[in-house]
Amino acid sequence: SQQGEEDPQALSIQEGENATMNCSYKTSINNLQWYRQNSGRGLVHLILIRSNEREKHSGRLRVTLDTSKKSSSLLITASRAADTASYFCATDSGYALNFGKGTSLLVTP
């Protein structure tokens, strides 16, 4: 069953603004990953954060993980129109990845 739950479901912002998406999960994990998916396309792996890490950066992306609250956040800074996509968190518990329902991000010029 799906484990990750993202919020918000949809987010609309203007270019240059920051976008924050949250993910909650239910059981213990080895790591948590964030993916991007453009409409009708495959998944693009963005970042992986391990269960013993609290924060990770990659370019304009910042991911936090709070295992006590079983939650993670993805921050995209200085957003661009090209960031428009669906974003999914996925938890790895040593088996297949469990994907959340995703956040649909729209960045308008």
Added chain:
Amino acid sequence: GAVVSQHPSWVICKSGTSVKIECRSLDFQATTMFWYRQFPKQSLMLMATSNEGSKATYEQGVEKDKFLINHASLTLSTLTVTSAHPEDSSFYICSAHRVRETQYFGPGTRLLVL
């Protein structure tokens, strides 16, 4: 990073026909591959786990006789949708697990059954 390919990238077929989708790990061996399905505007749902040399493990609600999985080698898993119907139209994505690393996803196969 590791590369996983899928073939075909899209397929349109008539209702009642069978469709085979291939998933290959191009530069590493994968004892385990996963098959996911994604309906429009929804998330990825795990269908089954494909293990090289043994039977696949199906998730609850996935018909094993309809979705045949064969993991014939350490670099190839195939998913055959038998007697496809319009409700099987979906985006099918495979992933390959690299030992001591994470999963690597294929680009997906879009299936449209008329």
